[in-house]
Amino acid sequence: MSEVEDRLRRALRPIDPPPGFAERVMRALPDQRPTATVTPIDIVRTSPRASFWRRVSAPAALAASLVAAVLLGQHVAIQQEERAGLAARQELMQALRLTSQKLDDAYQAVQGTPAPAQEENPS
C-alpha cells in the first residue's frame, strides 16, 4: 500500500510551470471581459394577469380550434345531407312520374283508348 502511495506522490508532485507560461495565458484571454448585467427582479417578474393569459392562451386556442373544427364538420355534414336529400327527392319524383306514366300506359292499353296526349290531332 505504501508503495502505491509513494508512486502516486511521485506522479502528482507539484512542478513549476515553464517560464513565460503566465504571460501566454494572459495574452490568450480576451481584452475585455463581458460585463454581466443585473436586472431588478421587479422588472423580470410578470404581473399575475399576464401570466394567467399566457398559461391559458394555448389551451384556449386549442379548444377554440376543436370547437371550430366540430362546427365546420357539422356544417359540412348538414350540407352533404341536404345535397343527398335533394338528389334523393329528385330521384323519388322521377321514379313516381315514370311509374305514373307506365300505369297510364297500362290503363290506356286495357281501356283500348288513346291516351289524352295522343288526342292532340283528332283528325
Added chain:
Amino acid sequence: MNARIALCIAALGLAGLASPAAAQTPGQLRLPEFAGLAEKAAESVSVQLDPQVLGLACRFLDSSDPEQASVQQMCQSLRGIYVRKFTFDKDYAYPKSDIDGVRRQLAAPGWSQLVGATSKKENTDVNVYLLIDKGQAKSLAIIASEPREFVIVNIVGNIDLEKLHQLEGQFGVPELQIESDKKASPKAAPAPAPAPAPTPKKK
C-alpha cells in the same frame, strides 16, 4: 391457431355475403344492374331508393308543393323504390332474357298480375303486378317493354292503393278501378287482360 383465424374470417365473410340477401325487404325484386346495357342505351335511368335514402327523400319533400305534398302522404309507408329504364336508338338492342329473369321472380307466391296488356302489332308489353299479403298490397311491380325501351319499376312497402289513387291528377296516374285494398286480394285480382286493340303511340 391460424386455421381458427382463417375460419373466423371465412365465417365473417359468409355472414357479410348473406346479410344483404337476408336484409332484402319482402316484395323487393332483384333487379340486375344492366351495366352492359347502359353503355349501349341512348338514355338510361336507374333509381335505387332503399329505405334509408327513401326516408331522406321524404324528409326533403316540399309540403307547399301540391305534387310533393301528395307524395309525402304515401312516402312514409314505402320501403323502397327501384327503377330501371333504358331507351335505345334501334329496335331490340336489349336481350329479352334479362327482363324475363325479373318476370320469373313475379311468379312467386303472393304476386298477382293486375294488368297485362300486349300489343303484337306494336310489340309493346305492359304488365302490372301486386304482391298481396293479408289483403294489403306490399309491393308493386311494373314491367313495360317496347322495341326501343324497357322499364322496370318496383315499389316496395305498404302500398295504400287509395293514396296511389289520390295521385291521380298529380302525376297523371289513371284511375285503376281499384276500389279498396280488400278487393285487391290474390283471388280478386283480375286475370291478365287480353291483348287490347293496339293504340297508336306518340313518340
